[in-house]
Amino acid sequence: MTTLEKAKLWLTDIFDEETRNAVETLINSQSPDLEDSFYRELEFGTGGMRGIMGVGTNRLNKYTLGQATQGLANYLHQQFPGEKIKVAIAYDVRNNSKEFGKLVADVLTANGINVLLFKNHRPTPELSFTVRDKKCNAGIVLTASHNPPEYNGYKVYWNDGAQIVPPNDEEIIKEVYSVKFDEIKFNGNDELIEWIGEEQDDVYIDACIENSLYQKDKVGYDNLNIVFTSIHGTTYTTVPKALEKAGFKKIDLVREQMIPSGNFPTVESPNPEEPAALEMALDLARITNGDIVIGTDPDGDRLGIAVRNLDGEMQLLNGNQTNTILTYYILDQWKKSGKITGKEFIGSTIVTSDIFFDIAEKFGVDCKVGLTGFKWIGKMIRENEGKEKFVCGGEESFGFMTGDFVRDKDSCGSILLACEIAAWCKANGSSMFKYMIDIYKDLGMYYEGLINVVRKGREGAEQIHQMMKDFRENPPKEIAGSLVEEIKDFKEQTCITVSKNEKKVMDGIPKSNVLIYYTQDGTKVCVRPSGTEPKIKFYVSVKDQISSEQDFKDKLVTLNDKIERVKTDLNL
Template identity: 55%
Template structure:
């Protein structure tokens, strides 16, 4: 295989004394014997996406390594000095269970300290939401977490948070990227100033647990907490550090941890994917729940920002809830508690995303609060909190199994969310109900909304080209009819145009541009196409709904919705 000149030029730049001998030897090896790997490693610079920067670990500009992360950190250091001149700048750094996370975190700390910046570095792995909390608690200007969330074991990543506790958003992210791109690798300052690096742990842990309990506890009697039988799995990730202590401190005594998955391990040996969105990931926890007759199963992803939940249905069988279902359950519960406490006066809001269930809008309307809808990613919900200080944020989430309770943490937070779903479960059980029954009652009140996700993996350069072509085809040859229902509206977030197909009228949308297309059918069915910002995937989201006259008919209505979504998926050749 012939190596393209621009790829070879980029690779040769890594054969200079700026890079260590091990790196140079790896590049030489790829040039001589692995041209395909060389191309994948050097064909572009690793980019910031929906959830920061994620990539395969290895040598090259398109890989996670000490040089790509060092360059990021040097650029951010320069930007911090521009933004906060004359101040003692402080940053906090956390990392997860992935291979090399601890050494990469120390590299990042070294570069910041070499630039005269005070660094708080967690002494061991910690959940991502604790990083967001710690940033504000320690009054830092910036925070970094080394994580690739639920991506495969060969990945790692780098997420950047700002002084409000939320991730970077436009235009600031673009400004920082421009500073990073203007740097040469030779400009990275790797030599640390150790006296500027301070290790942190218990004090911040205790404060975070206290805050989580204050935000996600709602006067559940002690006997009801003790009566809830919980199975929890950390899926080999960071949540083992904080979720069990938080539940214990909150008064939950029957917490059974899946022992085979309790030890942090970047290989994630017991699962195909450490992603609670995947039913298989919770199979061991569900098996333990059946053995122990548990009421609820909770599993979190490696960096503890997403949670998967399983509960017993009306037949007593453990049933996995999807992210939209846990989101509406938790949001409704919070709204009801706020209403009971007399805290709703029209100045509150909940948050959601354009690919999540429209049922969130129904909940907001029923409780006289606003539902703000943004692009995928909790950085946009955090931005809502920052942009609308006159309104109080109650809670919000997205379909991909993330939820945020209040504004103490400005990112999805599986610590507080785990406690919240246990509160819901304990109170439901105490009154002779269940989480599942509560969900069905919501469907009876607001309509039965059913969502489904099809995620197609397309790896490498060819995969990226295929994903791009699929989006081009959907734009240039828009669907006109699906499942015998006419398309009535198309929202194109790349052009910011919403077009009424029936009238031809176009309206400009105010949400920031993104490579997303949403089709709406006559009956209200919603179909969305979106390339992932963190994985080599293109995702198709489906949402359909029907009225539910009474809870007893839920199974029949759900089957109707499932059958309809399956037919649409088949018609679109996505099955």
């Protein structure tokens, strides 16, 4: 069926007048958007379903959301026959999110399913917490994380509070794609909706405080200068209250950015990975003599942290650096309190820094690794409940979680922990940045770079496919002056040791279109198409040994240069 034929199906009476008019305009104007709107069906990726809002099968709208929710409702009835099924729904600040949240609730209640619906914007981790706290069968959050304003998304959580994983995700997708648009039940029953709000915030915040803080005497809490921004996102509802309740006294908010808005008017991108997103917060920190600057993404699961470097200037830490500090500190506290028994583990991902293996070994715990995305860390927790104790987990894309009370990355708990570390360091005449260097002196200095190659639309998707094919069939023999020693192909589930011409099967991790190259000097390059954005990502990790702060400065230059050589060698 051609794209035009697919589009004309949306001109029938199945669709409302507003949708029909929009599709007709696309057709009559011969808009280039017609092709991208209808050439495929919107897919579930590592973060669920995410796409540009608008009409069409490849857009997020009333009908694609309705189809996804009807499919989920059908699956829930299959999995919990005869039960009173309950689903929690949250949504972020994005345009249409609130309306989409009610739309999704209506489809569920039209199918006889009870809904707990937040009255207003709430962070994704609070939804994850609420699923478990309220003993729900599933959860849904409407969010597109840090994508541009034209995007929105839909993530599904299972009854453990974690995002869906196999086999549930595959079975739900089958149900979703089997639903015809005329089979969606849109006429909801408001009597099946329970509205929730600030009372749930308090329960969630108390759990964050209980699970994320270790200094009972609150060392330095009253002397840490904190600057926080929600970057127009959902954490205006939770983080300031959590910091105050935990006992931190000096909290300055970027007032202009505490106003929720799906247009994100003060930034180009609401992505805390990018220094520009924290520019207003950094400006405020210069005025207030801030010790730590923190920003979160729109749905409040990821955090960016800037602290003062060795020259006294504010510097944004990358995700691996932040997680290194948090993980090392937690395990050190566990060790000091005698909580490590050898049956504990931390969680990481295949694209995250290998320093977490070193940290785990130092403290006598296991480091489990999964595919990209926190749903795989959630899966680790579920599979090991009653056998091993989960301590914490993180991934390079600015996500971290402490304990298992939330089963997804959680900025609120992570912010509390980061502020405690910063306060403790300051009270002891040090800093969070110096603490990181001390860790590197102990374990070796790892440094990472991320290269994003954006390729939009249908043609872009084909180019990304070809790039992966080329890297798979013609792997580099040398990277940045060091021979490639090991090639891991997670799609083929093979590991090749080049010098031994030896191939082994890797079946401990599900198949995924990811390649990792290790060189003889320890350089790591991971190649992976994004599951939620039109880009292919190259994760580069290099390492060396350091013995002093000056050594750190010198090696930072050489490791940066090495990452640039990697880019050149891979033609990026």
